[in-house]
Amino acid sequence: MGEIIVGIDIGTSKVCTIIGRVDKSNQIEVLGIGTSNCEGVKKGIIVDIESTSNSIRTAVEKAEKMSNIKVGSAYFNIMGAHVxxxxxxxxxxxxxxxxxxxxxxxxxxxxxxxxxxxxxxxxxxxxxxxxxxxxxxxxxxxxxxxxxxxxxxxxxxxxxKITSVQNIVKSAERAGVDVDGLVVGALAAGELLLTPDEKDMGVVLIDVGGGITDISVFKNKKLIFNDSIPVGGDHITNDISIGLKISYPEAEKIKKQYELALTSLIKNDQEITVTDTGENRKKTVRVSEVVEIIEARVYEIFQLCRNLLEKAGVFEEYGAGVVITGGGISYVDGNKQLAGEAFDLPVRVAFFRHQEVSKPEFWTSFGILKFISNYRRGRGQGSEVKVQKPKVSKADSGFFSKIIKMIKDFFF
Structure with a gap:
């Protein structure tokens, strides 16, 4: 049957859950996926446990429904400068x-x-x-x-940080999910999106989420730097909303409709009809006005990332350059060129081909599964699940004792 592992990514704007089965050849079959909007996390930190637990529960229930598997425990991501x-x-x-x-x-x-x-x-x-x-x-x-x-x-x-760990555990347990362990988001993403050569030569991984951007540096096959800035794709939407004086939902719709970060890529600078929130009337703006706003913010995000690396004393001409990922801007045409201007390094946009998890928003969750399957393979580190049964028994021990058991069982 294979070992079943559940990975849950708690992000600033979404919670993403993946239930996967690892076979004998260490290949992962996706059994269920689920997402939920998340309003309990600000700048990568849980600020509302009740809201976050509700988001976890919703995302898990969607994955359970798709897979016909009841989840009792899962691995969660942990991120931020405190890690x-x-x-x-x-x-x-x-x-x-x-x-x-x-x-x-x-x-x-x-x-x-x-x-x-x-x-x-x-x-x-x-x-x-x-x-x-x-x-x-x-x-x-x-x-x-x-x-x-x-x-x-x-x-x-x-x-x-103890408080950050405890808030994840509390949010998960309120959602009815025990914590099998925590995986650093950068390690999960790196396991999935970076090649061994890139991690050896030196590479900057930029993961742009909704409200936060994670910056990681790998060199000599190790994670040598991990931090974040409180800016992400949601700020682009906010800029469009303020700049054009339109509602946030309309700004988000326009951003996703055009998906451009360079005015030079515009093929048809047509007029767009929008609703002015101040005067409550229809008006027209050009595509170029939207793209100019996106371009300014995207470039600023990359420049802030570079500034952070320089301030920490870890910026250098890494052999493998920069890799961009994340649901915040990775889909936007032109981000590669803007990152190249900001870093003056080779840039590639991360790509992962998998039928069920083609969207970047699922990559950290899938990366958790891949990380656990690679480093805990065959050592009884699967999540607690039950097939076609409505009730799930709670684990005998909490997260902190599981850390000890995880290490003890590593080679059993």
Whole structure:
């Protein structure tokens, strides 16, 4: 049957849920998807738990209806400047007399790797093994059964602000969903949209959402920077609304109708009839007026991203350049050129071909599934689900004990 994993992306404007089955070859079959508008998140931070939980519940119910599967638990994304990834290398002596590495040795070295000093307001969210080293031999993915005296691990220790973690857990549990674990949004997106070569050479990943834009930098196969700016696609709509003096819904409709960020791409600068909110009358504006507004804001978003990288001291001529994704502006023609002007680096727009999840708004949720399937493969890390049964039993333990169990069960 395969292991079923549920990924939920809590965004500033939407909550997206995907239920997927991972087969023996590690391919993911999408069983159900669901979305819901989200008004409980501002600038990437949950500010209204009740509203957010309602959005989660709605998105989950839609995915459940499509898949005929009842969801009891799921993996959630976590994002923002408070999330940190700490590289850590630790070592232990193999305890077995015959020096054969066993599961408890792996468990011990994982625990040791996760024992890092963090600020009082932060907690360890996950420990991600990158490689194991046995008596100096590196690039080992699964050391169980090997013989050696010394077992080392290169791991990424993910930490996050305690309050942010608790708000995600509370919102999920109020929606009737237990938290299997948290996946950094940048790692989920990177797993899905970036190539191994790009992450090795150095690449800037820009994920433009509705109200927030996440900026991540990968180099030497590691996430070395992760932050965000409180500006996204919704601000483009707001600019159009204010600039043309029209309602927000009408501005959103026009933005999606033309999907251009460069006036040079306009083929027909026709007149558009709109309703002036101030005078409550019909009027006409040209397509070029709309596109000029979009162009200014899109360029500003990319320039703000560059400024953030420069301020943090991590901007350089990355070999793989810039990759753009996200439902906020990735669909807009001309964004590639504007990003190129702002960064003076090669730019590509992320593309992911999958019949059920072709829209960028689902990519983080699907990326969560892919991340878990790659790093938890075959280790009993599926979500709690029930097929064709209306009631779902609650998990025996909460999220925080699941973190411990996740590490313990990693190689079982």
């Amino acid at each position: 940190n990834v700490i590289s850590n290398r630790t070592a232990i002596s193999v305890s077995n007399e015959n020096r054969e590495i066993r599961a408890k040795d792996v468990e011990k070295v994982l625990y040791t790797a996760g024992d890092v000093a963090v600020p009082e307001d932060q907690q360890v969210i996950d420990v991600i093994p990158r490689q194991y080293i046995v008596d100096g031999y590196d690039e080992i993915l699964d050391p169980i059964g090997m013989v050696g005296v010394k077992l080392e691990i290169d791991a990424d220790v993910v930490t996050g």
